[in-house]
Amino acid sequence: KAGVTQTPRYLIKTRGQQVTLSCSPISGHRSVSWYQQTPGQGLQFLFEYFSETQRNKGNFPGRFSGRQFSNSRSEMNVSTLELGDSALYLCASREQAFGEKLFFGSGTQLSVL
Amino acid sequence: DQQVKQNSPSLSVQEGRISILNCDYTNSMFDYFLWYKKYPAEGPTFLISISSIKDKNEDGRFTVFLNKSAKHLSLHIVPSQPGDSAVYFCAARDNQGGKLIFGQGTELSVKP
Numbered sequence: 001k002a003g004v005t006q007t008p009r010y011l012i013k014t015r016g017q018q019v020t021l022s023c024s025p026i027s028g029h030r031s032v033s034w035y036q037q038t039p040g041q042g043l044q045f046l047f048e049y050f051s052e053t054q055r056n057k058g059n060f061p062g063r064f065s066g067r068q069f070s071n072s073r074s075e076m077n078v079s080t081l082e083l084g085d086s087a088l089y090l091c092a093s094r095e096q097a098f099g100e101k102l103f104f105g106s107g108t109q110l111s112v113l
Numbered sequence: 114d115q116q117v118k119q120n121s122p123s124l125s126v127q128e129g130r131i132s133i134l135n136c137d138y139t140n141s142m143f144d145y146f147l148w149y150k151k152y153p154a155e156g157p158t159f160l161i162s163i164s165s166i167k168d169k170n171e172d173g174r175f176t177v178f179l180n181k182s183a184k185h186l187s188l189h190i191v192p193s194q195p196g197d198s199a200v201y202f203c204a205a206r207d208n209q210g211g212k213l214i215f216g217q218g219t220e221l222s223v224k225p
Contacts, residue, residue, distance in 0.1 A: 042217035098211040104156030
């Protein structure tokens with residue numbers, strides 16, 4: 001099976017712009033989670049989608065949003081980018097919403113200038 | 114509010130010796146704990162896990178210990194190898210919603 005695929009791998013944006021990141025989960029996995037990784041903060045949970053519905057949400061401002069499609073693919077959107085949004089954004093999938101293991105993609109490295 | 118904490122940002126050990134990575138948590142609603150390993154420019158990969166009803170789980174060179182009364186878990190790597198050099202994240206599953214909460218990570222360096 002192919003792993004979790006995230007596109008693009010790298011992005012450079014300027015403050016105030018918006019960005020959309022894409023994630024294709026492992027075939028058969030219906031749950032997709034998004035995390036932000038910054039130095040010193042570890043992996044901060046953004047949200048989780050299961051069967052096109054947001055199941056869990058982290059403590060991020062409303063500028064961060066996401067959605068999931070009927071084929072389980074997911075997108076994450078960040079509007080009005082700020083310098084502090086520069087980070088590695090990781091997508092992870094698991095078969096079920098309460099599955100024990102997450103399988104991660106390689107991430108999208110976002111730089112906001 | 115950091116519910117899962119890894120207080121050591123880095124750890125350096127000699128090849129062949131034991132590496133011990135520590136993790137503390139505050140939420141009693143966690144029912145499953147996991148360790149992930151991350152190399153630069155790659156996503157984290159699952160290493161080993163333990164259910165909250167157990168106190169030890171072993172897989173080859175890797176052993177995870179859980180002390181529920183202290184809300185503490187640790188990962189032991191014996192013997193350590195240079196290829197083990199990576200960032201290690203501990204994670205805990207919330208039994209209410211199922212989300213995985215991660216710690217800040219510990220960068221392990223194994224020197225030949």
